Amino acid sequence: MDDAFTQQFLAFIKPFNSELPDNDPNNFYLEREWRRYGNLRFQPDDVSRVLTERSYVDRLKSERAVYANKVFAAP
Secondary structure, eight states, X not given: OHHHHHHHTGGGOOOOOTTSOTTOTTOOXXXXXXXXXXXXXXXXXXXXXXXXXXXXXXXXXXXXXXXXXXXXXXX
């Protein structure tokens, strides 16, 4: 039961400070992200688009060149 609870419930919990205002840079609770217990393996051809914050686009393109033509600034 302990393993099931850890893998199926606790692995997906994201603690946060509920007293932070929505625009606080440390309030990232509403971030969209994937959570999966274990490894998620995919190839660059499996990725259609990578969205990131506007100021990070150039860095991401240079550091992950295989995705460079798939990197876009998030709206």
